Amino acid sequence: MDAKDATVLKKSVEGKTVPIVDITPFTTTGYSPEVKKHVATELASKASIDGCVGISGHGVPDEVVATAFVMTKKLFELPFEEKMKAPHPDAPVPHRGYSGTGRENAARKTETEDWDGSAKKADYEKLTDYKESYEIGSESNEVNYNIWLPEQAFPGFRTWGLELYWRLHETAMSILEALMMSLELAEDEMEEVRALHTGHDHQLRLLHYPPIEEVLRKDKHTSRLGAHTDWSQFTLLFQDEHGGLQFLNRSTGEFIDAVPMEGVLYMNIGDMFQRISNGFYPSALHRVIIKNPHASRYSIPFFVPPNSDGIIRPQPSRVEKDGEEKYEVVTFREYSRKAFESMNVYN
Numbered sequence: 001m002d003a004k005d006a007t008v009l010k011k012s013v014e015g016k017t018v019p020i021v022d023i024t025p026f027t028t029t030g031y032s033p034e035v036k037k038h039v040a041t042e043l044a045s046k047a048s049i050d051g052c053v054g055i056s057g058h059g060v061p062d063e064v065v066a067t068a069f070v071m072t073k074k075l076f077e078l079p080f081e082e083k084m085k086a087p088h089p090d091a092p093v094p095h096r097g098y099s100g101t102g103r104e105n106a107a108r109k110t111e112t113e114d115w116d117g118s119a120k121k122a123d124y125e126k127l128t129d130y131k132e133s134y135e136i137g138s139e140s141n142e143v144n145y146n147i148w149l150p151e152q153a154f155p156g157f158r159t160w161g162l163e164l165y166w167r168l169h170e171t172a173m174s175i176l177e178a179l180m181m182s183l184e185l186a187e188d189e190m191e192e193v194r195a196l197h198t199g200h201d202h203q204l205r206l207l208h209y210p211p212i213e214e215v216l217r218k219d220k221h222t223s224r225l226g227a228h229t230d231w232s233q234f235t236l237l238f239q240d241e242h243g244g245l246q247f248l249n250r251s252t253g254e255f256i257d258a259v260p261m262e263g264v265l266y267m268n269i270g271d272m273f274q275r276i277s278n279g280f281y282p283s284a285l286h287r288v289i290i291k292n293p294h295a296s297r298y299s300i301p302f303f304v305p306p307n308s309d310g311i312i313r314p315q316p317s318r319v320e321k322d323g324e325e326k327y328e329v330v331t332f333r334e335y336s337r338k339a340f341e342s343m344n345v346y347n
């Protein structure tokens with residue numbers, strides 16, 4: 001890609017937005033297979049373009065989402081010393097607890113995949129994402145075990161976090177069913193994919209992006225969140241009213257807005273489901289730009305990775321349709337270890 005193309009890639013298009021699909025028939029009982037098939041087909045046509053789609057009818061009540069943002073804000077408003085009572089370790093595992101600003105560099109992972117040939121490696125090396133985060137998982141995950149604040153530091157936080165985790169698990173599994181139906185997988189293939197999801201491997205992430213004036217005072221090598229793909233199967237995301245999340249329009253090379261809308265979550269395909277689907281669904285390149293520099297921005301992604309021993313292979317019926325196997329078999333453990341190492345900034 002030459003320098004001119006790279007300029008285009010960095011531009012975003014005003015007015016063009018991410019498509020929306022209503023998945024109510026997958027989150028509510030009583031719908032016929034024909035109706036579900038109709039939704040799955042719509043999902044296939046919309047989400048296969050850029051690997052992203054807005055989802056309504058996802059089953060998470062508005063009040064639950066509103067409370068989630070109240071709790072997230074309260075968490076990050078705690079004094080730094082309090083938040084550091086649940087520190088993320090200086091290691092990839094467990095990927096849990098609180099990370100202060102400047103620890104991650106999401107674009108670094110993607111840059112190694114050469115999405116933008118003009119990117120100056122030295123600049124990427126210096127760049128850090130200016131955000132703070134807190135990761136929550138299942139209490140039964142013994143590898144990625146939770147790192148909690150003491151109860152008195154934030155009463156009710158732990159109970160709330162786990163409730164939200166399991167609520168989002170339900171939605172995620174409904175979306176998985178829709179995705180599998182959209183790929184027309186055989187029943188044994190669906191069983192193989194379902195078996196990758198025991199429920200204990202998701203990652204609920206609470207995110208805070210501070211106002212930008214504060215960022216600029218501290219360091220010029222910062223971004224809200226550099227362009228990257230997720231390594232999950234797929235990711236669900238709620239963002240506040242400030243917006244800023246964008247996905248790459250693969251045909252034009254421009255980024256399009258994921259506009260905040262009540263009742264809509266954004267779903268993006270990650271590296272693993274790109275492989276499972278033999279490339280039918282592309283892993284979505286996304287970033288967070290500054291829409292309102294004066295305000296804090298909050299978002300809540302829910303990553304849906306396969307379990308860590310999971311073997312990820314393009315499903316045979318897709319390979320047969322495509323006439324070639326586009327990806328080699330990988331284990332999620334090895335894939336995610338490499339991805340995590342490449343994007344973390346250790347002191």
Ligand SMILES: O=C(O)CCC(=O)C(=O)O
Binds near residue numbers: 287
């Ligand atoms: O904050 C957002 O809207 C995006 C977060 C994200 O892409 C990530 O954490 O991987």
Ligand SMILES: [Fe+2]
Binds near residue numbers: 228229286
């Ligand atoms: Fe992401």
